[in-house]
Amino acid sequence: MTLTDESPPMVNQAPSVPATQTVTLTVNGTAVELQLAPWTSLLDALREYMQLTGTKKGCDHGQCGACTVLVNGKRINSCLTLAIMQEGNSITTIEGLAQPEGLLPIQQAFIDHDAFQCGYCTPGQICSAVGLMNEGHAKTTDDIRELMSGNICRCGAYTNIVDAIQAVMHPQPDKL
Amino acid sequence: MINFDYTRADGVTSAVRDRASELTAKFIAGGTNLIDLMKENVERPTRLIDINRLPLATITETEGGGLRLGALMTNADTAYDKQVSKRYPLLSQAILAGASAQLRNMATDGGNLMQRTRCYYFYDVATPCNKREPGSGCSAINGFNRIHAILGTEAGTPDRSIHCIATHPSDMCVALAALEAVVRVTGPDGDRTIPFAEFHRLPGNTPHIDNTLKDDELITAIDLPANGFSKNYAYLKLRDRTSYAFALVSVAAALEMEDGRITDARIALGG
CATH class of the missing domain: 3.10.20.30 (Beta-grasp domain)
Structure with missing residues (x-):
């Protein structure tokens, strides 16, 4: 390739790193x-x-x-x-989330309902469940499923996760 | 993610001025789409102008009897707002059909309009995409295009684009189109309004331009007309799983009925 005087070759310059x-x-x-x-x-x-x-x-x-x-x-x-x-x-x-006196009811419910297998998604599931209850828009089991859909569990503990949340929201789920 | 600078805007006027003086900067509100696109090197702003402190997170009555949704209202707070869910249930239903609870808590109404397509090739910088890199070609037309557009792409139709078949992924916007909302924007020369149907544009020969907002303009609010079609409405969304998936096809339909007759009808298609 012959260099001409038309334009210099482009040089990619790394952008300066902004200060922290x-x-x-x-x-x-x-x-x-x-x-x-x-x-x-x-x-x-x-x-x-x-x-x-x-x-x-x-x-x-x-x-x-x-x-x-x-x-x-x-x-x-x-x-x-x-x-x-x-x-x-x-x-x-x-x-x-946990208080000095112990776990939150939802944390205990995850244990009681075996709402995890490998546990990697569990912190997100529990924070999401707390948010769901704070936000107050879930009334039915279907609502829980819909409003927890942003949390994926590849072990497939979904049914037990729903049971755990339901147990805290509605202590007698069979009356739903 | 490339390096960028960050500033926090303290007023609409100064935010617009900052953007006008650095057109490679971008406004950031919820960030749910922009930050993701920056991680993929699709969006490469030199600066983020954080507008979250601007006083635009309100819902107020308009003089015409409608509601004004401030651009920084979150999608969740909008959908669950008592006035919105009572007077514009179609809008609430459409918003709640989209994304996840976490994302709806972050994403703003203005940002919902400004989100980019979810075309796989647009996200993949290793493939040609006219929307991402004008003139490079479209990988979707002969590629995996199950989530892509049907309308506006058929041979022989006047609006057909041979350059891009990407869709706008929003659910909220389909309802806003049916409701004939109006987008309020502020630029260096002042305020203007854009009818919703004129906000997003078909790809045509310039698929990299998603909408009619100018580079130095900021969405401040979305106005909902007085008629919310709250009696006869439906938002139907078809997708590959029941929740947390983008639409393959969606329909916002609303009817005004008088004595058993349809006096006004709105149908908007999405997905």
Whole structure:
């Protein structure tokens, strides 16, 4: 190839890396100051910078629900939001649910109903179940199934997950 | 994900000004689609302008007797809003047919309009896609296109596109089309309104342009006309699983009846 004087060959220059920014996150009632690049997802901030590895990374695309956490009481996919966008919000992860006096009823119900096999999706399932109950739109078993559809369980523990949630929402499910 | 800068907008005017001065920047609200596309290197903004602090998360009455949905209302809060679910049940039903509870808690109404297609090839930067890279070709026309468009693609029809058969994936937008909603936007030159049917465009020869919003404009609200067709309506969505899947075909239908006769009918198709 002959070089001409028409235009110099393009050189791909790596973009400069923006400096990290101070991000204050309130997680499980405690405010923590972190130095994060702007593209750090909330999920990565929790797992890699706060060692809160209970929140799982499944698909990292909002399709599996393993990364579900509660923000101001409502469930979201922590993989699809940036940590820096969550400043000022109250974030609750699976580590923040149990109280000093013991597990939440929904956590105990997951154990009692054998609502998991491998357990990888369980933190997301439980956070999602807490969000479902906080949000208050599930009245029937079908509602539970529909409103839990953002949490995938490849072991197929779905029926037991529904039973666990139902047991907490309606202590006598046979009367539904 | 490529490197980008992040700023937080403190007002609609300054947000629009920031975007106008850096057209490779993007607004971010819920982020459910944009962040995913950035992970796939489909969207490569130089800056994200976070608009979540803007005062646009309200539902108010309009002078015409309708409702104004602020652009930052979440899909969930909109669908479950007492006024919306009572007066515009078609809209609530359509919103709740889409995505998952987690995503609806994050995604905003303005963002729902701005989400991109879920065409597999659009997401896969290793394949040609005229929507992602104009002129590179369309992998879907002769590829896996079960989720793609039927209408607007047939040979011999005036609107046929030979460049792209991607659909807009929204459920909410199908209901908004049937309800004849109006999109309110703000740009550097002020405010304007866009009738819903004119907001999204067919691919034609420029499939990379999804809609008629200008690069430096921001959606501030969606106006619902007074008539919500709350008595006779249906949103039908057909998909490969019962929940949490995009539509293969969807229909929003609404009728106004008087003395057993149809006096007004709306049908919008999606998927």
